[in-house]
Amino acid sequence: MRLPPTGDELLDRTSTGTFLFEGEPVQFLDGDTVGSALFAGGRRVFSRSFKYHRPRGLLCCSGQCPNCLMEVDGVPSVRVCSQPARAGMQVRSQNVIGSLEHDLMGIVDKIGGPFTPVGFYYRTMIWPRRAWPLYERFLRNVAGLGRIDPHAHRTRRFDTEHRRAEVLVIGGGPAGLAAAQAATGAGRQVVLVDEGLARPAPGSDELPFQLLAPARALGIYEGGLVPVDTGGVLIRFRAERIVVATGTIEQPLVFPGNDLVGIMLPAGVRRLVRDWSLKPGERAVVLSADDRGLEAVDDLERAGVEIARVVDLREQTPRQIEARGRRGRLKAVTVDGETVDCDLLVMSGGRQPAYSLLAQAGARIEYDDRRGIFAPTGLPPNVEAAGSVNGGGSASLPSPAYAGSGKCFVCICEDVTEKDVKRAIAEGFDSIELAKRYTTVTMGPCQGRLCHLPSVRLYARETATPEAEIGTTTARPPWAPVSLGLLAGRGHEPARRTANHHRHKELGATMMWTGAWRRVHSYGDPADETRAVHRGVGLIDVSTLGKLLVTGPDAAAFLERLYPNRFSDLRPGRVRYSVLGTDAGRIMDDGTLARLTDEQFYVTTTSTGADVVAEWFEWWNAVWG
Numbered sequence: 001m002r003l004p005p006t007g008d009e010l011l012d013r014t015s016t017g018t019f020l021f022e023g024e025p026v027q028f029l030d031g032d033t034v035g036s037a038l039f040a041g042g043r044r045v046f047s048r049s050f051k052y053h054r055p056r057g058l059l060c061c062s063g064q065c066p067n068c069l070m071e072v073d074g075v076p077s078v079r080v081c082s083q084p085a086r087a088g089m090q091v092r093s094q095n096v097i098g099s100l101e102h103d104l105m106g107i108v109d110k111i112g113g114p115f116t117p118v119g120f121y122y123r124t125m126i127w128p129r130r131a132w133p134l135y136e137r138f139l140r141n142v143a144g145l146g147r148i149d150p151h152a153h154r155t156r157r158f159d160t161e162h163r164r165a166e167v168l169v170i171g172g173g174p175a176g177l178a179a180a181q182a183a184t185g186a187g188r189q190v191v192l193v194d195e196g197l198a199r200p201a202p203g204s205d206e207l208p209f210q211l212l213a214p215a216r217a218l219g220i221y222e223g224g225l226v227p228v229d230t231g232g233v234l235i236r237f238r239a240e241r242i243v244v245a246t247g248t249i250e251q252p253l254v255f256p257g258n259d260l261v262g263i264m265l266p267a268g269v270r271r272l273v274r275d276w277s278l279k280p281g282e283r284a285v286v287l288s289a290d291d292r293g294l295e296a297v298d299d300l301e302r303a304g305v306e307i308a309r310v311v312d313l314r315e316q317t318p319r320q321i322e323a324r325g326r327r328g329r330l331k332a333v334t335v336d337g338e339t340v341d342c343d344l345l346v347m348s349g350g351r352q353p354a355y356s357l358l359a360q361a362g363a364r365i366e367y368d369d370r371r372g373i374f375a376p377t378g379l380p381p382n383v384e385a386a387g388s389v390n391g392g393g394s395a396s397l398p399s400p401a402y403a404g405s406g407k408c409f410v411c412i413c414e415d416v417t418e419k420d421v422k423r424a425i426a427e428g429f430d431s432i433e434l435a436k437r438y439t440t441v442t443m444g445p446c447q448g449r450l451c452h453l454p455s456v457r458l459y460a461r462e463t464a465t466p467e468a469e470i471g472t473t474t475a476r477p478p479w480a481p482v483s484l485g486l487l488a489g490r491g492h493e494p495a496r497r498t499a500n501h502h503r504h505k506e507l508g509a510t511m512m513w514t515g516a517w518r519r520v521h522s523y524g525d526p527a528d529e530t531r532a533v534h535r536g537v538g539l540i541d542v543s544t545l546g547k548l549l550v551t552g553p554d555a556a557a558f559l560e561r562l563y564p565n566r567f568s569d570l571r572p573g574r575v576r577y578s579v580l581g582t583d584a585g586r587i588m589d590d591g592t593l594a595r596l597t598d599e600q601f602y603v604t605t606t607s608t609g610a611d612v613v614a615e616w617f618e619w620w621n622a623v624w625g
């Protein structure tokens with residue numbers, strides 16, 4: 001059932017379509033995602049959790065959590081809350097044996113707890129050793145999320161493009177838009193990348209800069225390289241200046257039962273109500289450590305949800321919070337002994353700056369004790385942070401974990417509980433990097449968005465160590481999940497042709513690729529041509545070879561460190577052939593080195609090796625100073 005139409009909603013109620021979920025037709029409106037259409041149709045359980053196979057429902061509705069992963073048209077682990085619905089789509093649940101409602105593997109949650117504590121696979125299933133292949137097959141069958149059909153036919157193509165931008169803005173919120181507009185006003189060529197759905201905002205056609213949406217910046221690499229996932233095309237941007245305006249991420253609270261279906265973050269409620277005109281529940285409790293959670297009350301009232309209780313965790317500091325449910329669905333919440341019946345709990349543990357891209361670019365990340373968040377400081381040159389990613393606006397100091405009985409999840413992606421973290425610490429994994437590897441906290445599909453801060457704060461409490469000392473785990477690209485197909489997409493490199501290219505073609509040459517170059521393979525009979533060279537004479541066009549100039553008073557000494565030959569005794573005007581080896585002694589390239597003057601060498605490389613050799617020279621030049 002939809003709420004009455006509003007001006008905010010993303011829906012076109014005059015246009016409908018149908019897709020299939022588990023073979024059954026599901027109706028959607030234009031503007032729906034697969035997730036919103038399923039929710040409108042009454043679905044509340046969207047997935048089963050990774051380890052315990054607990055039912056999970058919509059949590060964030062913004063592509064940040066693992067709760068709505070499904071298989072769409074054969075592609076596993078698609079976040080259906082952000083996947084626009086299309087007629088004819090085939091949507092299926094994943095990670096279940098049976099159905100989402102009745103998953104046989106749910107038995108692990110009921111009786112498996114004592115047998116599957118953190119790191120159980122390092123201690124159990126190791127005896128007798130000969131049985132390992134059986135254990136391994138079993139583990140491989142039950143572990144992981146989603147299935148890939150190794151025999152499936154390719155249904156789409158992926159491409160790679162190379163582009164440059166004077167200013168690349170990542171994030172299309174108010175701060176990102178302001179930064180893009182300011183840079184455009186200053187006469188710069190600007191590209192703005194935003195993860196959100198491309199909203200039909202009035203006037204968006206006339207934006208004075210290029211907008212890429214929905215698109216995700218996957219990382220920031222050396223030299224201003226930013227790969228952007230636009231769906232079917234991976235665009236490798238080289239940007240002179242990068243503005244990161246990725247905002248903040250709403251944080252969950254850690255308490256027993258915090259993963260039940262019906263527990264949502266404020267963003268989830270906001271999107272259900274405002275974007276898709278859906279009523280998130282009937283009776284709600286709101287627990288919030290910041291204004292964001294309290295703002296959700298307006299949305300709930302607008303949707304006609306009864307507000308049973310609101311707890312502002314800045315004013316009230318409960319010791320116990322516990323959610324109880326039936327068949328995985330929320331039924332009641334208890335706060336310090338007082339139980340309230342409800343089917344919706346909106347929780348907000350404050351907001352953590354989404355700093356990962358900045359950390360990858362080289363920013364320092366420091367813990368701010370006062371606000372209880374990690375924030376970026378010391379940005380590298382040509383990288384800026386705009387808006388709340390700087391840390392402004394967050395204020396979260398809830399308890400690292402509230403008391404109560406039942407499973408209390410620190411990481412819902414990997415089903416890591418408070419008890420698991422305590423056990424890991426007791427076993428000696430007391431650094432956050434070691435604990436990450438042992439418990440796998442922060443290593444699931446949310447990539448630490450929802451569990452990094454809570455796990456660090458829990459570690460701090462349990463080890464009586466300040467959060468600043470515990471620090472962060474390393475932020476590595478990709479910042480968002482990316483399909484392997486996209487990474488392996490066809491590269492559209494520019495083809496390089498020699499001045500003689502058309503003459504070769506006229507003479508009947510077959511061309512081949514040599515790196516980016518088009519070179520002659522043969523003129524018809526390679527064996528004949530080989531014999532002609534041996535018996536007579538041959539002519540080769542080597543204009544495609546790489547050419548580098550090495551200049552400076554230490555040029556000869558530099559080359560002697562890289563090549564096995566001596567060059568200090570080579571007289572100007574003379575040439576010497578040599579091979580270039582790696583530091584492991586493997587030949588990586590070859591070519592000639594001509595001494596032009598005492599301080600200048602003209603070095604040739606193979607046609608394909610110029611880039612690698614230039615990089616190799618630059619690297620060693622930097623190392624040796």
Ligand code: FES
Pocket residue numbers: 035057058059060061062063064065066067068079080081082
């Ligand atoms: S509910 Fe879809 S990603 Fe969180």
